[in-house]
Amino acid sequence: MLPVYHTCTETFNLAARQTWYNDAMELYDTHAHFGPNKDETAGALARAQSAGVTRLMAVGGSEDLNAAAVQAQTQNPSAVRLALGADRDQTGLPLDDVLANIRRQHADYSCAAVGEIGLDFHYAPETAANQRALFAAQLALADELNLPVVIHTREADDSTCGVLDEVPWHGSSLRGVIHCYTGTPAFARRLLDRGFMVSFSGIVTFRRAEEVRASAKYVPDDRLLIETDSPFLAPVPLRGQANEPAFVIHTARFLADLRQVSVESLAAITFANAVALFG
Numbered sequence: 148m149l150p151v152y153h154t155c156t157e158t159f160n161l162a163a164r165q166t167w168y169n170d171a172m173e174l175y176d177t178h179a180h181f182g183p184n185k186d187e188t189a190g191a192l193a194r195a196q197s198a199g200v201t202r203l204m205a206v207g208g209s210e211d212l213n214a215a216a217v218q219a220q221t222q223n224p225s226a227v228r229l230a231l232g233a234d235r236d237q238t239g240l241p242l243d244d245v246l247a248n249i250r251r252q253h254a255d256y257s258c259a260a261v262g263e264i265g266l267d268f269h270y271a272p273e274t275a276a277n278q279r280a281l282f283a284a285q286l287a288l289a290d291e292l293n294l295p296v297v298i299h300t301r302e303a304d305d306s307t308c309g310v311l312d313e314v315p316w317h318g319s320s321l322r323g324v325i326h327c328y329t330g331t332p333a334f335a336r337r338l339l340d341r342g343f344m345v346s347f348s349g350i351v352t353f354r355r356a357e358e359v360r361a362s363a364k365y366v367p368d369d370r371l372l373i374e375t376d377s378p379f380l381a382p383v384p385l386r387g388q389a390n391e392p393a394f395v396i397h398t399a400r401f402l403a404d405l406r407q408v409s410v411e412s413l414a415a416i417t418f419a420n421a422v423a424l425f426g
């Protein structure tokens with residue numbers, strides 16, 4: 148009997164909290180992916196609005212993800228910002244073709260960022276050289292377009308900093324976010340020193356994510372962002388469900404507790420940072 152009662156109590160408390168937050172603050176989910184189904188996207192955007200997620204970044208990375216992000220942005224242009232790019236899995240095609248495609252999409256749509264781009268040596272170490280070339284080329288494109296970048300990095304700390312340092316910058320200084328941060332505070336320092344913001348997803352709420360929590364305490368207020376990375380990585384207490392932008396409140400609440408500030412303050416800080424970076 149006891150576990151059932153406990154579950155009901157938790158559910159009730161979460162519902163009550165959610166209602167209270169909705170009236171009190173605005174949230175910015177800085178990283179969400181969408182699927183091809185228009186109705187599902189419309190539903191997720193509506194639930195986001197009623198959960199106080201008044202702005203979000205729809206992020207591409209492949210042909211399918213880019214198309215779905217465009218669709219989300221078209222459905223609610225005032226709330227949704229757009230990032231289009233080619234992620235680390237797009238190394239199978241000739242680099243020039245991929246770049247020409249991304250360049251064309253940036254000409255066709257009004258984007259707030261280039262992304263997601265970056266390196267992942269956990270899943271595909273054998274494509275490291277091609278990943279680096281694709282990453283560097285899109286950093287140069289972002290410089291040319293004067294847009295911030297949305298960067299993924301996993302098990303590639305030195306290479307990420309190496310590529311960032313190799314690209315010559317002509318326009319405004321390099322800016323962007325390292326999304327879904329899972330690294331050490333020391334790596335966060337290297338990224339902060341290069342001018343980047345650092346974004347935390349639901350991973351920070353996971354039981355074994357002590358190192359991520361140490362980094363989430365370390366990042367200063369003016370560089371901190373929050374995200375869902377939906378449809379992946381639903382935060383505790385929703386772990387295992389399909390994630391969606393409305394759930395960013397749970398990460399906001401957790402981070403506020405961790406950093407010993409009110410959730411209203413955490414929401415206001417991260418919202419302002421995201422607007423400064425992406426609009």
Ligand SMILES: [Zn+2]
Nearest residue numbers: 178206263376
């Ligand atoms: Zn992503």
